[in-house]
Amino acid sequence: MSISLDRGHLKGFAEQSDIEAIADNIQKVHEDLEHRRGAGHEFTGWTDLPGRIPDAQLDELVALGEEVRGHSDCIVSIGIGGSYLGIRAAEEFVRGGKIPIFYAGLNISADYHYRLLEQLKDRNPTVVVISKSGTTTEPALAFRIIKDFLQTKYSGDELKKRIICVTDAKRGALRTIADDNGYRSYVIPDDIGGRFSILTPVGLVPLALAGIDIKSLVSGAREGQRLYSHFDLDKNIAYQYAATRYLLYRKGKVIEVAASFYDNVFYVLEWWKQLYGESEAKEGKGIFPSSLSLSTDLHSMGQLMQEGLRNMFETFIDIETPDHTLAVPDSEEDLDGFNIVAGKDLDYVNTQAHIATASAHFEGDVPNMTIKLCKGDAYHLGQLFYFFERAVAVSGYLLGVNPFNQPGVEAYKKKMFALLGKK
Amino acid sequence: MSISLDRGHLKGFAEQSDIEAIADNIQKVHEDLEHRRGAGHEFTGWTDLPGRIPDAQLDELVALGEEVRGHSDCIVSIGIGGSYLGIRAAEEFVRGGKIPIFYAGLNISADYHYRLLEQLKDRNPTVVVISKSGTTTEPALAFRIIKDFLQTKYSGDELKKRIICVTDAKRGALRTIADDNGYRSYVIPDDIGGRFSILTPVGLVPLALAGIDIKSLVSGAREGQRLYSHFDLDKNIAYQYAATRYLLYRKGKVIEVAASFYDNVFYVLEWWKQLYGESEAKEGKGIFPSSLSLSTDLHSMGQLMQEGLRNMFETFIDIETPDHTLAVPDSEEDLDGFNIVAGKDLDYVNTQAHIATASAHFEGDVPNMTIKLCKGDAYHLGQLFYFFERAVAVSGYLLGVNPFNQPGVEAYKKKMFALLGKK
Numbered sequence A, B: 001m002s003i004s005l006d007r008g009h010l011k012g013f014a015e016q017s018d019i020e021a022i023a024d025n026i027q028k029v030h031e032d033l034e035h036r037r038g039a040g041h042e043f044t045g046w047t048d049l050p051g052r053i054p055d056a057q058l059d060e061l062v063a064l065g066e067e068v069r070g071h072s073d074c075i076v077s078i079g080i081g082g083s084y085l086g087i088r089a090a091e092e093f094v095r096g097g098k099i100p101i102f103y104a105g106l107n108i109s110a111d112y113h114y115r116l117l118e119q120l121k122d123r124n125p126t127v128v129v130i131s132k133s134g135t136t137t138e139p140a141l142a143f144r145i146i147k148d149f150l151q152t153k154y155s156g157d158e159l160k161k162r163i164i165c166v167t168d169a170k171r172g173a174l175r176t177i178a179d180d181n182g183y184r185s186y187v188i189p190d191d192i193g194g195r196f197s198i199l200t201p202v203g204l205v206p207l208a209l210a211g212i213d214i215k216s217l218v219s220g221a222r223e224g225q226r227l228y229s230h231f232d233l234d235k236n237i238a239y240q241y242a243a244t245r246y247l248l249y250r251k252g253k254v255i256e257v258a259a260s261f262y263d264n265v266f267y268v269l270e271w272w273k274q275l276y277g278e279s280e281a282k283e284g285k286g287i288f289p290s291s292l293s294l295s296t297d298l299h300s301m302g303q304l305m306q307e308g309l310r311n312m313f314e315t316f317i318d319i320e321t322p323d324h325t326l327a328v329p330d331s332e333e334d335l336d337g338f339n340i341v342a343g344k345d346l347d348y349v350n351t352q353a354h355i356a357t358a359s360a361h362f363e364g365d366v367p368n369m370t371i372k373l374c375k376g377d378a379y380h381l382g383q384l385f386y387f388f389e390r391a392v393a394v395s396g397y398l399l400g401v402n403p404f405n406q407p408g409v410e411a412y413k414k415k416m417f418a419l420l421g422k423k
Helices: A016-021 A023-034 A045-052 A055-071 A082-093 A110-120 A137-153 A156-161 A173-181 A201-210 A214-228 A237-250 A263-280 A301-307 A346-363 A378-399 A407-420 B016-021 B023-034 B045-052 B055-071 B082-093 B110-120 B137-153 B156-161 B173-181 B201-210 B214-228 B237-250 B263-280 B301-307 B346-363 B378-399 B407-420
Strands: A003-009 A074-078 A101-104 A125-130 A163-167 A184-187 A255-260 A288-293 A312-321 A368-375 B003-009 B074-078 B101-104 B125-130 B163-167 B184-187 B255-260 B288-293 B312-321 B368-375
Touching: A003 A237, A003 A346, A003 A378, A016 A023, A016 A237, A023 A237, A023 A378, A045 A214, A045 A378, A055 A201, A055 A214, A074 A110, A074 A137, A074 A201, A082 A101, A082 A201, A082 A263, A082 A378, A101 A110, A101 A137, A110 A137, A110 B263, A110 B346, A125 A137, A125 A201, A137 B346, A156 A163, A163 A173, A163 A201, A173 A184, A184 A201, A201 A214, A214 A237, A214 A378, A237 A312, A237 A368, A237 A378, A255 A263, A263 A288, A263 A312, A263 A378, A263 B110, A263 B301, A288 B288, A288 B301, A301 A346, A301 B263, A301 B407, A312 A346, A346 A368, A346 B110, A346 B137, A346 B407, A368 A378, A407 B301, A407 B346, B003 B237, B003 B346, B003 B378, B016 B023, B016 B237, B023 B237, B023 B378, B045 B214, B045 B378, B055 B201, B055 B214, B074 B110, B074 B137, B074 B201, B082 B101, B082 B201, B082 B263, B082 B378, B101 B110, B101 B137, B110 B137, B125 B137, B125 B201, B156 B163, B163 B173, B163 B201, B173 B184, B184 B201, B201 B214, B214 B237, B214 B378, B237 B312, B237 B368, B237 B378, B255 B263, B263 B288, B263 B312, B263 B378, B301 B346, B312 B346, B346 B368, B368 B378
Parallel strands: A074 A101, A074 A125, A125 A163, A163 A184, A255 A288, A255 A312, A312 A368, B074 B101, B074 B125, B125 B163, B163 B184, B255 B288, B255 B312, B312 B368
Antiparallel strands: A003 A368, B003 B368
């Protein structure tokens, strides 16, 4: 039960010897991270978070989920950025929990929220609203709208039990709302930024309510913490991944294309993009993270991968043992010529497509690597979450930026508030 | 009822005078396209396709849709690349037809297709299988699986009426299968490549079956053909868009980020990526097309847009009049401070977010433009499809490549067939 990294298509770009040549840099960065003395160290609470989550807290959340599912047939999760994509990544990766999650506050579209209310009309939801401050535009407006809607259906204690807040321990609008109304609330720690928050109550509360296996998720993350927190370049594949990216970037590979032949990885890559884009891209530096859905995009973007500008590298996410098998049916006429794989599992063909693609892209001068998960379950996702978090901290430090701030995110907000006349 | 292009944030990068300076190039390219004498001219049948579609053919497809929906509660559309993304773009943009479309053959995942069969078990589908040759791996294998499944539910004439083929007029495995079994079939023209095929039976058949308004779609495309087929740089916004991209690329803007604040545009951008990536990216050249979902990604990739490498530009897709309005509720306590917009439509805030973002990114040295659609309906989508098709032909020619071939797509297939032992 683990994750492995296949670095077989990096020859001439970022070989083992190239990593060893920067081992001192990596060690320094590792120690800055471990001893919490690097840039933004006040936001590195996620490094030992999995090991710090009390089992009792997980039990409590699992019990809360059972209680909520006793009176609710869906969850509405209100949040944006890291407070949306991690939850959705987990829900889609494990192919859903016991009840569905609807997402709100991820945009400001009237059509989107109008349709959401239509869908909720005949349902009995419990709402989780996630915001550190409670004043972030998108979730704040969505919470107003959803609360208004809930009040048309429920009142008093019934309303109260259907609203759960995930917010700051002491300060902010949402903390006040929760305390004033007696809503149940969970705390977003001060030392973990939004994009690293999936294993805090930000992710665990809505996932537990939906009946997704948060114990396995955290258990995988703990294994990730154990495996990826030490300085051993031969064994720590998160550091190998980080070092490889950094080396490729120095050689002008400014775009990382994450790609998977497994459709349930789609939102994991959306989560990965928000983590990597926000952590690394600053001070006029940083890799542009992009993603592909295979094999669909091989029949289009595949042209670009093979013959476009040679300014990119590729990272595949592979699931070695899918949940199901499906044999290719035999055909009497064999007009399409695929009787050669008749009786074989469809994923046998999928695996050959992956091997062929990785090799073809490498021959087309796109260096690539593959992160392999044994299974597509909550345990491996927890481990992968930690893998990517640890790796981006290291690659960000190697790049010379603070991976834990986001000064650029304020620019549009300031202008928008000016337009709206908001202080 | 139209589309406009806002070029307000291009100062210093690609101004009107810069476009005028390359007017001769554009005129040459325009004439090569119009007179079908440029590279790949044998695949430019799409240029006057909308005007050539007989109304009687549209009527026939609409009638076929009504007939099919009489015995089917869903459509299964089997296709990949351009034979998948255009259909899905249209279905999601117009927020669904009268019955849902399930998609198959877009990947080779056993889990994906296993789950699809589970969903179809208690349904009565009609299947559209789309493949020029009938031997493309993904749709061919999916068709074997889906046909096998259908045969467990139906036989004889019942089976026959539930399978419709969209394929070559004369040649290929799927043509033979259709003819031998007496399946209804529609023709993919020889002079239109997969990525330009949305307005051929590839797109029109499954959309008509699902009850999506193909007459409005084609009507919008006809308006697109009328507006974007002439050489008048002041009025032809498709040529302005093409020229702007080319000028930005020459200034080192090698990534185009297409972004929208409207969630129903998501798959339109996936379609756009396949069209642009495959048409332009060859011979070591071409823009890398990527997309963002706003405002979610402003809380993550927004950091990169504002302060990452300055190697990109941005194209927003805006819908000026959404289908619904939704007033921001008032709050007695106003803890979040948003009573300033109480009573206003949520999309008023959305529009301010767009204005603020475009301005902030421009000040951060990301030139950007906005393609504005009056409405988010089939008519405007048809026009937009043509807009993007026409523009990529021009920008590809300006770049000096053949926008209509895809030599690089074969590389992975050759290797995969070798691994599978297929001739």
